[in-house]
Amino acid sequence: MSTKYLIATVIETIIKVVVIAAVIVFVFRSATQAYEFGYRVFADQPVSASGGRTITVSIEESASLKEIAQMLEERGLIEDANLFIVQELLSAYHGKIVPGIYDLSTDMTASQMLEIMATPVSEEDKATGNTPTPVAADSEEEDVEADEEGVSADGEEVPRDGAEQPEDGE
The missing domain is CATH 3.30.1490.480 (Endolytic murein transglycosylase)
Known part of the structure; x- marks a missing residue:
């Protein structure tokens, strides 16, 4: 084997390794950016958490x-x-x-x-001059208020803290 052939083979192998490493880094960074963008689409965050303008x-x-x-x-x-x-x-x-x-x-x-x-x-x-404001998607607050008053959403009394309600006539 000649020295020139050996040097050419080593250089060719080094170039292949560098190209493969660059491709792997590119794919990893692209996948990370795509994941972060997709996450931000569904994990909707406001610009400022509190005290907005x-x-x-x-x-x-x-x-x-x-x-x-x-x-x-x-x-x-x-x-x-x-x-x-x-x-x-x-x-x-x-x-x-x-x-x-x-x-x-x-x-x-x-x-x-x-x-x-x-x-x-x-x-x-x-x-x-009023503009509409968004309505909360869940109505847990209304349910909590009804529970604290001991009245369900349909107006009937609801037992609190697991206590039995006396029936009519008792």
Whole structure:
């Protein structure tokens, strides 16, 4: 075996190892970024956790979803316009954004903003200047209040702390 052949084989092997390592790093970083983006789509977080700022935005009739997302990002209401677009596409409010003027806050999630922007403003709200606010998805608070009062949602008394209620006539 010649020395030139041996050197060429070693260099070729080193190049193959470097290329394979670069491909593995690229695939790993791409997969990590894709996972993080997908996670952020479904783990909706507001820009500020508490004490958010209220910002008034105007949605034009001709505004596209991309323009709305870019405007919300520029105003500091969302962190990523592309993420907002994907969240809108996957939400129940897809294609339902109504043109108008809305008061949005930095402590709202993207889904709460979509809910507000997809809720048509009634004539009464237009006259008073009120904008719709999102309603909590769960009604646990109402159930807790009913339990504390000892009355169920249908108005019947409910025993508290496992105590038996006396029947009528006792």
